Amino acid sequence: MGKLLAIVLLIIALASAYPIVTNMFELPKDISTHGHAIDEQIKDTMLEAGFSFLGAQLVLAFFVWSFTGRKEGSPLKNFPGGARILVIAAFVLVGTEILALGVMGQKAWANVYFTSPAPGALQVQAQAEQFAFYFRYPGPDGQFGTIHPEKIDEGNQNYFGLDPANDVAARDDIVSGQLVVPVNREVQLLMHAKDVGHSFYVRELRIQQDFVPGLDLSLHFTATEIGKYEIVCTQLCGLGHYNMKAYLNVMSQEDYDNWQKEQSAQ
Amino acid sequence: MRMKHIFMSGLVLVAASGVAVAGPKPAGGTISGKVTYEGTPAKMKPIDMSKEPSCAKMHTTPPLAETVVTGAGNSLENVVVYVSAGAPDDAAPSTAAVFTQKGCRYIPHVLAFQVNQEIKIANEDQTSHNIHPLPKLNREWNKSQPPGTPPITEKYDKHEIFPVKCNVHPWMHGNFAVLKNSHFAVTGDGGAFSLANLPPGKYTITAWHESYGEQTQDVTISGSESKTISFVFKAKPY
Numbered sequence: 001m002g003k004l005l006a007i008v009l010l011i012i013a014l015a016s017a018y019p020i021v022t023n024m025f026e027l028p029k030d031i032s033t034h035g036h037a038i039d040e041q042i043k044d045t046m047l048e049a050g051f052s053f054l055g056a057q058l059v060l061a062f063f064v065w066s067f068t069g070r071k072e073g074s075p076l077k078n079f080p081g082g083a084r085i086l087v088i089a090a091f092v093l094v095g096t097e098i099l100a101l102g103v104m105g106q107k108a109w110a111n112v113y114f115t116s117p118a119p120g121a122l123q124v125q126a127q128a129e130q131f132a133f134y135f136r137y138p139g140p141d142g143q144f145g146t147i148h149p150e151k152i153d154e155g156n157q158n159y160f161g162l163d164p165a166n167d168v169a170a171r172d173d174i175v176s177g178q179l180v181v182p183v184n185r186e187v188q189l190l191m192h193a194k195d196v197g198h199s200f201y202v203r204e205l206r207i208q209q210d211f212v213p214g215l216d217l218s219l220h221f222t223a224t225e226i227g228k229y230e231i232v233c234t235q236l237c238g239l240g241h242y243n244m245k246a247y248l249n250v251m252s253q254e255d256y257d258n259w260q261k262e263q264s265a266q
Numbered sequence: 267m268r269m270k271h272i273f274m275s276g277l278v279l280v281a282a283s284g285v286a287v288a289g290p291k292p293a294g295g296t297i298s299g300k301v302t303y304e305g306t307p308a309k310m311k312p313i314d315m316s317k318e319p320s321c322a323k324m325h326t327t328p329p330l331a332e333t334v335v336t337g338a339g340n341s342l343e344n345v346v347v348y349v350s351a352g353a354p355d356d357a358a359p360s361t362a363a364v365f366t367q368k369g370c371r372y373i374p375h376v377l378a379f380q381v382n383q384e385i386k387i388a389n390e391d392q393t394s395h396n397i398h399p400l401p402k403l404n405r406e407w408n409k410s411q412p413p414g415t416p417p418i419t420e421k422y423d424k425h426e427i428f429p430v431k432c433n434v435h436p437w438m439h440g441n442f443a444v445l446k447n448s449h450f451a452v453t454g455d456g457g458a459f460s461l462a463n464l465p466p467g468k469y470t471i472t473a474w475h476e477s478y479g480e481q482t483q484d485v486t487i488s489g490s491e492s493k494t495i496s497f498v499f500k501a502k503p504y
Binding site: 129130131132133153154155156157159164165171176177178239240243244245246247266 | 311313314318393410434437439477
């Protein structure tokens with residue numbers, strides 16, 4: 001019976017490792033300039049965790065196989081040095097592994113979060129609210145109008161609380177329900193939460209960043225492939241959370257310029 | 267056979283309308299007129315419904331916001347014109363006022379009905395809505411309505427005009443006007459209104475528009491006379 005358990009353990013371990021080793025679940029396409037570093041990190045993590053998992057399971061199966069069927073009264077064998085050495089060894093091994101992953105991974109992370117966008121980056125303000133995303137472009141004058149929370153009037157499409165009657169900079173601001181960006185141009189996203197915590201997640205961009213009420217955060221990316229990608233909220237934000245999404249539309253520079261003109265004319 | 271049938275139905279219709287015209291006129295006078303604006307109204311922006319594809323595909327071109335809807339000859343739509351003083355309160359009619367969510371819009375944009383009259387709120391979309399009227403005097407509620415669910419039935423017991431929003435789709439916006447008597451109209455294409463069956467007396471007529479506010483006029487009706495009044499709102503470009 002004990003030997004059967006060892007075999008079952010072995011089968012479960014190998015079957016679990018199979019989809020990972022054969023790359024059965026591929027990562028989605030990466031359309032960002034920084035994404036490859038994140039993909040490398042994910043692969044390294046899977047590799048390390050996979051080896052540790054397989055090793056541990058194989059050792060477990062080996063012990064179950066070897067020490068099963070012990071006769072009543074026969075002496076128990078102990079690990080040389082006792083359990084303390086084992087615990088310390090496990091602590092050091094796992095600690096080193098996690099530390100190594102962290103040290104290697106901080107580079108991928110810091111590339112996105114600890115660097116400033118290039119001076120010419122396209123600035124877009126992203127506002128998350130229950131239960132939609134809205135994006136604001138400064139328009140031809142290159143300046144964002146000031147936000148007045150008391151002027152927010154959603155029925156009138158004034159999602160940001162602009163005051164075009166008194167604020168000239170706000171008159172040409174373009175507000176859109178989708179994030180339209182030119183391909184191969186760096187974009188700086190200024191993130192603003194209107195009500196509760198939300199999240200900006202585009203898997204193809206390898207970006208997932210929370211919106212935090214009261215904190216205007218910023219992130220930057222460069223999209224390298226034309227196409228339409230889904231932006232979803234990945235922070236439970238209320239009843240309509242399941243329905244909170246928008247689209248990232250990556251266009252050629254020419255199409256983007258035309259889109260801006262079209263929006264300005266409306 | 268079919269032609270004959272249509273012909274016969276036509277005859278019946280003509281006869282029926284003849285009876286209606288020939289019959290006794292309802293007692294009381296009528297106040298009618300037109301609501302217009304002067305100045306430049308704000309340009310309504312198209313609504314981006316891309317996050318809700320099932321609604322977006324119901325519109326061939328993106329629909330415009332409806333906070334200011336104008337027509338030919340500077341006419342102003344969606345204005346509630348009602349008797350705010352001078353008429354006694356009426357009992358609520360037995361028919362329900364219907365408010366429909368279709369293509370992620372509210373139809374009609376302004377729903378006027380009487381105190382304690384039943385309203386039926388239907389969802390004809392393939393997505394969930396969460397209707398949230400925002401009264402200050404009446405009881406506030408919000409209700410989720412998944413696709414295919416039966417209409418929500420509600421009532422309001424105080425006179426009030428207030429906005430209605432959807433908690434799921436930020437662009438959805440409408441208005442409820444809860445009125446005390448049956449003498450009211452909401453202007454449509456052309457901005458015209460007509461308040462009929464008014465017994466002789468002095469009335470205050472109020473015209474309410476969601477962006478341009480309220481105006482009132484006093485009108486005295488004697489006998490069964492018809493009076494024409496007009497309301498002119500000042501439009502703002504922003």
